[in-house]
Amino acid sequence: MKKILLFIILTSVNLHLSPIFTNAEVKLNKELEKIIYEFIPPNSKLVSPEKPKSTKPYQFYDFNKDGQEEIIITFEIKAKEQPNPSQYGVIVLRKVNKRWEKIWETQTQGVGLDYSGVADITGDGIKEYLFGVTIGAAAGNNLEIFKWNNNSLKLIAEVPYHMMELLTNKKVGLAVWQWYIADTYFVNVLKWNGEKLVFDEELYASYYPVIEKFYHDKISKMDTWFYWYTLADAQIKANLFDKARISIQKGTTLAKVLSMPDVVEDFEQLSDKLKKRKKGAISHN
Structure with a gap:
């Protein structure tokens, strides 16, 4: 009986002290498990990001190109009072003289871990670390x-988004979708210019077919003004001026039918934006 009680007590203590591993995590080998347990907070659990798909809560990348990969570990610390937001964190470990050391850590409050991965955003041959935390349904990520x-990581950019796609065809860029209303988004495609992320016309033009398909699929199911409005915005950015003019006309007509003067005014402002963009493109050529 004493042995049974002792086993229950030891099991309870072990469960209480050890960080929790969720079902989304793969089985860790003994050595890696020991390393991770040593460095993540005792009240945390490992967490995998929503994207890239099938990403584990730990990743490997050789940031300093010394032949030894660093370990990137993502975790969650749940708030004591629910449903308050959690703390989502990431730790980077580096092996120094045969011992692992924590060289960097950051934490952000949110309701989910949307993105964790590496990509050469700056184009210098060394990948940056991308950490996307969900703030809320309306606020996005x-x-x-x-x-x-x-020998550490330095913040070089922050980007709010609701949906995001990493573009890696020839040029590395970010397609950023920011929510407007209903299920519509304003889309920008960003690229590093040596100092910061800026809008890139060339990348946008190559990405535009994705945006067009998104809205044509929506319009085929429900023909409403806000799809035409955000599609026209994308067409202006892609320098597709004739298409943008038609989209503005269709959206304006739908808004007038619904007696929405404020929306009609928005379309008029978008039309002015189209004229200025078209004029600028002509003078540039």
Whole structure:
């Protein structure tokens, strides 16, 4: 009886002290498990990001190009009072003289871990670390981009988004979808210019067919003004001026039928934006 009680007590203590591993996590080998347990907070659990799909809560990348990969670990610390937001964190470990050391950590409050991965955003041959935390349904997500600098990671950019796609065809860029109303989004495609992320016309033009298909699929099911409004915005950015003019006309007509003067005014402002963009494109050529 005493042995049974002792086993129950030891099991209870072990469960209480150990970080929790969720079903989304793969089985860790003994050595890696020991390393992770040593460094993540005792009240945390490992968490996999929503994207990239099938990403584990731990990743490997050789930031300093010394032949030894660093370990990137993502975790969640749940708030004591629910349903308050959790703390989502990431730790980077580096092996120094045969021992693992924590060289960097950050935490952000949110309701989910949307993105965790590496990509060469700056184009210098060394990948940056991308950490996207979900703030809320309306607020969307916040992406932080960290660059390797002096054996640590330094924040170089922040990007709010609701949907995001990493573009890696020839040029690396970010397609950022920011919510407007209903299920519509304003889309920008960003690229590093040596100092910061800026809008890139070339990447946008190559990405535009994805945006057009998205809205044509929506319009085929429900022909309403806000799809035409956000589609026209995308067409202006892609320098598809004739298409944008037609989209503005269709959206304006639908808004007038619904007696929505404020929306009609928005379309008029979008039409002015189209004229200025078209004039600028002509003078540039």
